[in-house]
Amino acid sequence: MTASREDFEQRLRAIGAARYHDLHPFHDRLHGGQCTIDEVRAWVINRYYYQHSIPMKDAAFMSRVESPELRRIWRSRMEDHDGKDGNEGGIWRWLRLAEAVGLDPDYVASCQGVLPATRFAVDAYVRFVREKTLLEAVAASLTELFAPKIHANRIEGLLKNYAFANDSALSYFRHRLQEAPKDVAFGLSWVLDHADTQERQDMAANALIFKTDVLWSQLDALWAAYVTPARIPPGAWQPDTATTLAAVR
Incomplete structure (x- = not known):
């Protein structure tokens, strides 16, 4: 039986409440000031790979969209990351964070030290x-429903616990607090409009679950490589290499 619009939205929000990566212990460690500077650096390096791939994901989506209106609305997501007309974009803001934690931004941008997982x-x-349907593609982006809380907690926790944290270093997160709500408002409305059968609602919900798994698995890999058992795979970033700049503690 097809759920009502309201009930289906609650189903989507329940997925985030149970599975979003704000529940991962690495974030407790990071926001609580328990990470070493090298653990923070490893997070910055690996999260950059996700950040720099988002515009490519959105370009892939837009290449399949026949509606000019939908392409026009979706295009702003790429501009938020790539930058436009005085807006340096999220990718460059993330590289500013990389420099703040003592990493060479060129090394981070090369993606050479990213974990295989x-x-x-x-x-x-x-x-x-x-490759999936447009409905599934949009639904997967709805993890942004749950992002404002983690961004706010991250800003507060990093400012409180780490010497590198300042307004410049954390500008990525502050901008996302402004940018993400408009994206998710549109995406949620679009999914609720188009998930109009039980089958399509299940497809959308499973797409959102897939995306939470993508985010969670990145933190699992980070934990295993740099926290415990601290087994860094071949080719991944090694602390105390020439990829760091002046010491940051």
Whole structure:
């Protein structure tokens, strides 16, 4: 039986409440000031791979959209990350964070030190958006429903606990507090409009679950490599290498 619009929205929100990566212990460690500077650096390096892939994901989505109106609305997501007309964009803001924690931004942008599991998870998300239905692709983006809370907690926690944290270093998160709500308001409305059968509602819900798995698996990989058992895979970033700048503690 097809759920009402209101009940289906609650189903989507319940997925976030149970599965969003704000529940991962790495975020407790990060926001609570318990991460070493190298653990923070590893997070910045690996999260950059996700950030830099988002515009490619959105370009793949737009290449399949026949509606000029939908393309026009969706295009702003790419501009938020890539930048436009005085807006430096989220990717450059993330590289500013990388420099603030003592990393060489060029090294981070090269993606050379990314964990294999991070690469596999993010690439799987890009493929998902490229190959699945438009409904599933939009539904997968709805993790942004749950992002404002984690961004606010991150800003508060980093400012409180780390010397590198300042308005410049954390500008990515402050901008996302302004940018994400408009994106998610449109995406949620679009999904609720188009998930008009039980089958389509199940497709959308499963797409959102997939995306939460993508985010969670990245943190699992980070934890295993840099927290415990601290087994860094071959080719991934190694602390105390020439990829760091002046010491930051």
